[in-house]
Amino acid sequence: MPHLINNTTKAVFYFYCTKVLLYNLNINSIIKRTNMKTETQKNMKELELSQAFKLIEPGPVVLLTTAHKGKMNVMTMSWHMDIDFTPIIACVVSEGDYSFEAIRKTKQCVIAIPTVDMMKKVVDIGNCSGADMDKFKKFNLTPLPAQKVSAPLIAECLANIECRVIDTRLVNKYNLFILEGVKVWIDPKRKERRTFHAGGDGTFTVDGRTVDLKKRMTKWKDVI
Amino acid sequence: MPHLINNTTKAVFYFYCTKVLLYNLNINSIIKRTNMKTETQKNMKELELSQAFKLIEPGPVVLLTTAHKGKMNVMTMSWHMDIDFTPIIACVVSEGDYSFEAIRKTKQCVIAIPTVDMMKKVVDIGNCSGADMDKFKKFNLTPLPAQKVSAPLIAECLANIECRVIDTRLVNKYNLFILEGVKVWIDPKRKERRTFHAGGDGTFTVDGRTVDLKKRMTKWKDVI
Numbered sequence: 001m002p003h004l005i006n007n008t009t010k011a012v013f014y015f016y017c018t019k020v021l022l023y024n025l026n027i028n029s030i031i032k033r034t035n036m037k038t039e040t041q042k043n044m045k046e047l048e049l050s051q052a053f054k055l056i057e058p059g060p061v062v063l064l065t066t067a068h069k070g071k072m073n074v075m076t077m078s079w080h081m082d083i084d085f086t087p088i089i090a091c092v093v094s095e096g097d098y099s100f101e102a103i104r105k106t107k108q109c110v111i112a113i114p115t116v117d118m119m120k121k122v123v124d125i126g127n128c129s130g131a132d133m134d135k136f137k138k139f140n141l142t143p144l145p146a147q148k149v150s151a152p153l154i155a156e157c158l159a160n161i162e163c164r165v166i167d168t169r170l171v172n173k174y175n176l177f178i179l180e181g182v183k184v185w186i187d188p189k190r191k192e193r194r195t196f197h198a199g200g201d202g203t204f205t206v207d208g209r210t211v212d213l214k215k216r217m218t219k220w221k222d223v224i
Numbered sequence: 225m226p227h228l229i230n231n232t233t234k235a236v237f238y239f240y241c242t243k244v245l246l247y248n249l250n251i252n253s254i255i256k257r258t259n260m261k262t263e264t265q266k267n268m269k270e271l272e273l274s275q276a277f278k279l280i281e282p283g284p285v286v287l288l289t290t291a292h293k294g295k296m297n298v299m300t301m302s303w304h305m306d307i308d309f310t311p312i313i314a315c316v317v318s319e320g321d322y323s324f325e326a327i328r329k330t331k332q333c334v335i336a337i338p339t340v341d342m343m344k345k346v347v348d349i350g351n352c353s354g355a356d357m358d359k360f361k362k363f364n365l366t367p368l369p370a371q372k373v374s375a376p377l378i379a380e381c382l383a384n385i386e387c388r389v390i391d392t393r394l395v396n397k398y399n400l401f402i403l404e405g406v407k408v409w410i411d412p413k414r415k416e417r418r419t420f421h422a423g424g425d426g427t428f429t430v431d432g433r434t435v436d437l438k439k440r441m442t443k444w445k446d447v448i
Contacts, residue, residue: 057423200278200306202438209432219352223424
């Protein structure tokens with residue numbers, strides 16, 4: 001009997017120890033989360049989800065980040081498009097890309113929009129593999145915590161779209177992922193806002209002058 | 225018996241008449257086809273299929289033509305992307321667009337690449353419907369016969385990609401068509417070659433300077 005009481009006391013003791021430990025872990029994770037949010041919000045301003053399609057529609061070269069098995073990665077991408085205003089975005093991440101497994105398994109990513117001052121760096125990111133290195137470190141990119149996905153935002157970029165994979169029906173045949181944008185961030189302080197476009201032949205075209213034709217957009221008044 | 229012979233003679237007579245008629249129709253269609261080819265080849269030069277993805281990758285605003293039930297149509301499109309080099313292209317044609325039924329039923333279309341001198345016209349094409357008018361006539365566009373699809377090329381555009389729909393799995397949910405480019409034409413005489421990009425807000429950005437970064441494209445040497 002004393003032996004039994006002894007065991008019960010031990011069990012109660014371990015139970016409370018575990019509870020206190022879990023409580024502290026939880027507190028820590030809340031503190032970390034709060035800090036993370038603040039850090040992101042210091043650099044980026046939230047943009048309405050309904051505005052995010054405007055970042056993709058012009059067809060700029062973008063960066064795509066992932067986080068998988070404790071490792072972040074970033075790749076350069078120029079095969080992507082809007083498919084709905086909400087926004088829903090389609091993109092191709094090739095099975096040869098190191099990011100392929102990460103996006104397929106985690107079903108999460110961030111699309112970051114770089115500007116012309118980052119052009120050479122962005123091209124270089126697209127000409128090496130995350131399998132061999134930590135690309136954030138190598139290219140001196142600052143990862144910021146996203147709010148709804150595990151993939152990081154990139155502080156140096158003009159904008160970041162947190163995305164979840166919502167349809168994988170065309171992944172096997174075409175490596176085509178359907179993403180839903182769930183949170184969008186933009187850097188309001190950034191002066192350089194011109195993006196650039198891949199020519200597919202190793203040349204890149206920088207945004208030139210912008211022409212305002214809003215008055216002619218009679219059919220699309222509710223969207224623009 | 226004379227009655228029977230009479231009927232047989234009639235049958236033979238009608239058989240030969242039909243054969244001669246069909247032969248002439250066939251000849252006419254060959255002649256027409258030859259003329260059509262020549263007319264197209266006068267304006268456009270064939271481009272290797274493997275080069276066509278370079279027309280889509282920069283993300284320019286494009287025109288999409290269809291032909292259905294004896295009527296041609298053209299719409300403006302900025303939601304499209306490469307998904308393979310062969311080329312395979314994804315695009316969104318909304319079910320609200322007059323072209324939707326035509327592309328869905330015929331499984332054929334042409335993607336034409338306009339340049340900056342056509343910008344206002346291209347925007348206006350996107351702000352009216354083929355249900356109400358003949359857009360080729362209204363916008364003074366010259367249709368040229370394609371070689372492998374019934375949809376017309378546009379003589380005024382820099383390039384034209386004849387496409388066949390090869391996958392409709394995502395049409396019902398996202399209006400997303402997967403196209404295979406089967407023939408590509410480019411106008412070698414055209415001086416203006418700058419395209420333009422939709423900002424999604426009624427503004428359009430013209431191609432600026434082009435930067436040659438071929439030397440950095442170490443991973444993509446075989447494609448560019």
